[in-house]
Amino acid sequence: MMPLQRSQTLILATVALLVLLTLSGLKPFDRTTWMLEVFPVVITLPVLWATYHRYPLTNLLYFLIFVHALVLMLGGAYSYARVPLGFYIADLFDLSRNPYDKIGHFMQGFVPALIAREILVRGQFVRGRNMLAFIVLCIILAISATYELIEWAAALILGQGADEFLGTQGDPWDTQSDMFLALIGGITALLVFSGIHDRQIERLTGAAPSQPPASAP
Numbered sequence: 001m002m003p004l005q006r007s008q009t010l011i012l013a014t015v016a017l018l019v020l021l022t023l024s025g026l027k028p029f030d031r032t033t034w035m036l037e038v039f040p041v042v043i044t045l046p047v048l049w050a051t052y053h054r055y056p057l058t059n060l061l062y063f064l065i066f067v068h069a070l071v072l073m074l075g076g077a078y079s080y081a082r083v084p085l086g087f088y089i090a091d092l093f094d095l096s097r098n099p100y101d102k103i104g105h106f107m108q109g110f111v112p113a114l115i116a117r118e119i120l121v122r123g124q125f126v127r128g129r130n131m132l133a134f135i136v137l138c139i140i141l142a143i144s145a146t147y148e149l150i151e152w153a154a155a156l157i158l159g160q161g162a163d164e165f166l167g168t169q170g171d172p173w174d175t176q177s178d179m180f181l182a183l184i185g186g187i188t189a190l191l192v193f194s195g196i197h198d199r200q201i202e203r204l205t206g207a208a209p210s211q212p213p214a215s216a217p
Contacts, residue, residue, distance in 0.1 A: 010062060013062070014049070017066065017073075018045075020070070020073055021038060021042075021073055024038065024073040024074070024076055025038070025076075025077070028077050028078075028079075029077070029078050029079045029082055033079050034076040034077060035076075036154065037072055037073075037075050037076030037080075038073055040072060041072055041073060044069070048062075048065070056204065057118060058118060058197065058201060058204055059200060060197055060200050061115060061118060064110070064111045064114060065111060065115075067107075068107050068111040071103060071104055075100060075101070080098070080100050080101035080104060081097075081100075082098065083098065085100060086098035086101075086103075102178075102181050105177075105178040105179075105181040105182050105185070106184060106185040107185060108143065108147065108181075108185065109140045109182030109183055109184065109185030109186035109187075110189045111185075111189070112139070112143050112186070113136050113137070113140050113185065113189040113190060114197060116136045116139040116140070117132065117194070118197065120132060121198070121201055122201060122205060136186060136190060137183065137186050137190075140182055140185070140186035141182070144179045144183070145179065147178075148175050148178060148179065151175075
């Protein structure tokens with residue numbers, strides 16, 4: 001049985017996300033863009049609850065997934081190129097474009113990096129810290145590349161209707177910079193949270209994460 005307080009917190013977080021998801025969809029800037037952007041949230045919530053008792057995640061992951069969902073819903077409501085926070089950042093740093101989509105792609109690397117790390121560590125699929133980091137970053141780049149392919153497919157299917165979803169804002173290197181930001185997000189997550197992540201995994205599973213094997217004589 002999971003602790004009652006933890007379950008109650010996750011229920012409250014789920015209710016909050018559902019309320020915010022509804023609000024974001026009341027009058028989005030573009031309905032199609034909103035549906036495409038919040039689709040990961042709609043898929044993730046039922047999956048997390050379906051696996052909660054069989055494969056609960058660390059508190060760190062649940063919190064970061066919640067934050068990532070907020071980023072996606074805000075981007076979906078306004079479309080990434082029109083999020084007010086992005087305009088504020090652009091004015092603050094004298095940028096030529098709204099950078100909110102770059103925040104989204106940074107989070108696309110940041111949060112999935114720790115999800116991948118937790119699965120690999122708990123399943124003992126990888127031995128050695130360096131190899132673990134390498135595999136996690138490869139997964140992040142694969143996820144980012146897949147997302148860019150989805151954007152490409154949307155552009156082919158929807159034509160000009162996909163402009164808000166793509167959010168390139170005239171940048172010919174948008175795809176490359178999106179993938180680079182995802183990579184930076186993954187690296188940042190590993191550098192900042194690996195220690196606390198290991199401690200939470202140990203408390204959750206009752207077993208310390210595998211240590212790198214000793215060097216052969």
